[in-house]
Structure formats: structure tokens, C-alpha cells
Amino acid sequence: MARILLVEDDISMGFLLVDFLESNGFDVKLYKDGKKGLEAFRKGKYDFCILDVMLPGMDGFTIAENIRQEDKKVPIIFLTARSMKQDKIKGFQLGVDDYITKPFDEDELLYRIKAILNRINLQEESSKEDITRFTIGSYQFDAANQNLEGNGFAKRLTQKECDVLKILCLSKNEIVKREDILIAIWGENDYFHGRSLDVFIAKLRKYLKEDESVSIENVPKVGFVLNG
């Protein structure tokens, strides 16, 4: 679970927050002093920081500044009794992600934390590239460019040809069910789409016939296997 660094000098507020966040599945470390908080950040690995602005030792702005110097990404939320505009602007300029004025609603804080963490997770997910290049016997298949090339031979596939071949490639040497292909590409499994699929299989077989070690095998009433 996500580790949160909380720096807050008000003891009752601090424990309240720790309780609340821990009961929501976060792993929270509480520090009451600015310098100690920053020190802890440098030593440990935190996914999230919640900083009070008014602190003994070192104020929230300074902590944020220091944190940003070594970590440009870790989300930071400020807690403040003040709702002064200048304070908020200063915070955002330091790369703070959100700003919450006391007294605040715990649930709202929770949702704001979740909103920011979600954004990070989505970002990481989308940076995973999907596989687009496959080797099929002596062929090279580039799904992104809809391009199939063998020795001397090169063919630009149509979108549907490409879709079908990609699905087969993703489960090479394994059975892919007719139904799964139909649902994935056409969104429905009926007689006519089934016949369309058969037409595309025939086309792909033609393209792939140069290398006789490659074949698209039919498993009657079940589906197809790309062997190679």
C-alpha cells in the first residue's frame, strides 16, 4: 500500500489524520518537526507527502522546495489554516499538487489523494507499449504499420487482416477461439461475421504460403492456431 509522509505539528490533528489514513489502507509516518520530516523523506521512500504549512523548524514551503529538488514527481499536498491566495500560489509554484485549508473534510482529503494517485497509476499504465512486431517463420509482421514482409515479399495489410493476424500472433501455437476473435474484432458472434472471418483466414493463408513451415490450422468448431 502507498506510503505517506505526514508532517504536522498539531498533535491531535496529526493523530486524527494518521488514524484516518491508516484505516483507509495507507502506510503513514508522522513527523512533527519540519527538519525531521525532510530527513525522513530523504531516508525512506514515500509515494505521497502531506505537509502542514506552519511548522516548527522548517516550514512546509521549504520542505516542499527541498523535496522537489530530489524528486520531481512525488505528489505533495499542503495543509493550511490560512486560505491566503499568495500562499496558495507560492505552493503551486513549488510544484505542489493540491492545497487544502483547515478545517477540512477527511473524506475529501482521501478522495483528493486517491485522485492524484490514480493519475500516476494511469500514467504508468499507458507508458507500457503494446507489442506490435512479430516474427512468423521467415516473415516479419509489424502490426502498427500493418506491414507483413517475407524474403523479397512485402504487403501492406488492411486493418481487419491486421487485426486478425495480430490476435493469432498474440497466441502463436495456441488455439484461439472463433468466438474470441469475433468478439474482439466485430463485437458480435453471428453467422455472417463468422464467414467474414473465414474469408480473412483464407487471405492470410495466401499471404503466408511462401514459408511452408507456417500454417493457420483450423480446429473444427473451436477456432484456429497459427503454427510457426
Added chain:
Amino acid sequence: MARILLVEDDISMGFLLVDFLESNGFDVKLYKDGKKGLEAFRKGKYDFCILDVMLPGMDGFTIAENIRQEDKKVPIIFLTARSMKQDKIKGFQLGVDDYITKPFDEDELLYRIKAILNRINLQEESSKEDITRFTIGSYQFDAANQNLEGNGFAKRLTQKECDVLKILCLSKNEIVKREDILIAIWGENDYFHGRSLDVFIAKLRKYLKEDESVSIENVPKVGFVLNG
């Protein structure tokens, strides 16, 4: 620059925001009606959404729900006169990124937008933006000077001709999706902009026909490839 979809029925508030955001370098589209706003989102590609909660036609929650169905990532901020806790929680559950109650401070809104965009942009790279000179077969294309020259031949390209050719050059020998070109140049993907693109492709083909090793290949229903 970042494109913002703003849905706000209060006319004066709407224009105020548009003015303010545009003067801060954003490209803002304003819709006063919920349904129209959602429709616009589906057609164009937006980097950011700012939705009023109370709207005629379709309320902000419903818009957000629909937007989240097709785009899990685009940041959404709610504007609301109400500061009801239940409303806020509902919003965050829909995957909203922030929640701002009216009357709000424009600068604070701006910094909140920037905070969220910063988080997204941290991982993005913009290395391709600066390239301006390309070799296309026996042609030389200088995007900065909108100049295309072949043997003996030299042609000053118009802005849009240049934009289209540049995008194709940046992914030479690779498929560039129609949609991507339309979004990059026109900001939205609809029928008429699509036909405009086809017109520009025809023009570019004419300019490039001197070297027959160069071609702009159509990949039906997907996009184009600059071969050379």
C-alpha cells in the same frame, strides 16, 4: 498549447473564464449545454475538461461519467456553486481530478490546472518538435521556411500544406493515422476537416510527383504513409 473543453451555462462566467484561460495560453472551447459539450469532447481531442455541475441538458456528473467511459485519463475539474460534501465525493468517485467552488479565484484555478498538467507532462518528451529539415527522395523540405525544393523545382508551401507534410515526414515510412493528423492540425476530427486533409494530400502528391520513388500511400480507414 493545451486544449481545454469548458462547459458552463452562465454566459458571463463562461466568457470571463475563456478570456482568462486564453490569455494564459490555453486553447479553450466553450459550450453552454451539457449534451453539446459531450458531443464536442467526442469529436475533438482535449487535454483538459472544466465542467460546471449545474447545466441544462446534461449535468456535469453525467458528462464526466460519459467522458470517463471513453477516456480514463483526461483530467476533469468541476466547478460548482455548492460545496456539498456528497457532491464532492460523487465527483471524485467519477474520477474527477479537482473540485472548485464558486466564487473561486482565477489564479488558483490556473495553478490547479497547471499542477495537473505538469504531472502529466513530466514523462512526455518533445524532442521531435524542433526538427525542421527533411530529405524526401530527391527533395529537400524546410518546414521552418515552408520551402520544398527538388531538382530545379522550388515551391513555397502554405501553412497547412507544410503542417501536413511535416507530420508525415516525422514518421516517414510509417503509418500516420488520419485522426492524429486532424487532431494535431485542426484540433478536431470531423467529416469536413477530413475532406480538407484529403485535399492537402492531393496537393502534396502533385508537388512530390517529380520523384517517382516518393509517394504518399493511403491506408484505407487508417491514414497515410510517406514512402521514400
Added chain:
DNA sequence: CTTCTTTTAACATCGCCTTAACAACAGATA
């Protein structure tokens, strides 16, 4: 106004996908 660029319109053309038609095949039944 003129001049240049972009969009819209109109019509021609292309080619992908579906559908149809028939052949081949496998499995079931007797």
C-alpha cells in the same frame, strides 16, 4: 478592392468488407 489560403461542394474512382455461391471436408448415423 485584390490576392492568397482554406474550406466546402460535387463528382469520379477505388478498394475493403460483406455476402453469396459452391466446393471440400469432417462427423454422425445406419
Added chain:
DNA sequence: TATCTGTTGTTAAGGCGATGTTAAAAGAAG
């Protein structure tokens, strides 16, 4: 074995949406 039946293999035709192309209208800049 032969026959029946449903599935798949294969090719071809046609519809229809997408694209190619040119010209006219609209827009922008001076």
C-alpha cells in the same frame, strides 16, 4: 460402406463508404 448435415475453404461479385481530384465559395490579410 454411402448419405446426410453442418462447418470450413475459397473465389468472386457488388455495395457502399472512403478517398482522389478539381472547382467554386468562403475566409483572411493587405
